[in-house]
Amino acid sequence: MKIVLLLVVLVFFSACTSVDVNRIDGSKYHVKSLCIEENKDTTVLRLIEDAADTRGINTSIYREKLPVQCEYSLSYTTDYKWDLVSFLADAQFFIKKSDTEIATAKYHHYGGLDFSKFKDAESKLTPVLDSLFIDFKRVAKASDDKMLSNKYNSLREAKKLLDEGVITQEEFQREKAKFFANPN
Structure with missing residues (x-):
């Protein structure tokens, strides 16, 4: 029992x-x-x-x-x-x-x-x-491409502001450091 x-x-x-x-x-x-x-x-x-x-x-x-x-x-x-x-x-x-x-x-x-x-x-x-779906390779999503594009645009904008004298070299370097510190 x-x-x-x-x-x-x-x-x-x-x-x-x-x-x-x-x-x-x-x-x-x-x-x-x-x-x-x-x-x-x-x-x-x-x-x-x-x-x-x-x-x-x-x-x-x-x-x-x-x-x-x-x-x-x-x-x-x-x-x-x-x-x-x-x-x-x-x-x-x-x-x-x-x-x-x-x-x-x-x-x-x-x-x-x-x-x-x-x-x-x-x-x-x-x-x-x-x-x-294992036989189908993953592809980059348009939203991933858009995020990456926005990230690069942010750095380009900071460079443009530096060239125009709106921000200092130090401020640009901080933006650049943030860009390379965050992989996404």
């Missing part, structure tokens, strides 16, 4: 997370654009869009019927459970080329007293989505 009770307690306190990813074969499928079926879980939608965007894949959202121009599509489901607060317990992603499923990814948390279940959806699903 004690052994049975001990096993019941261990099962109750244990927890497990499973991830199963069948990635998109980048050598076979050259995904440049991905149509995503509208879903009420906009947090996960944003994560999908970010994962595709960082790999140079354009995304668009569709409702109900897949538009004719969409060669590749993605649909997903999510399920939240309750344990003191709501947490993401299950997420499934399905990618199709026309009517043929070409990739899937599944995340599932089995409960218990594992506090990782309370992590946000981003920390749970980013590794899953990264695995799904």
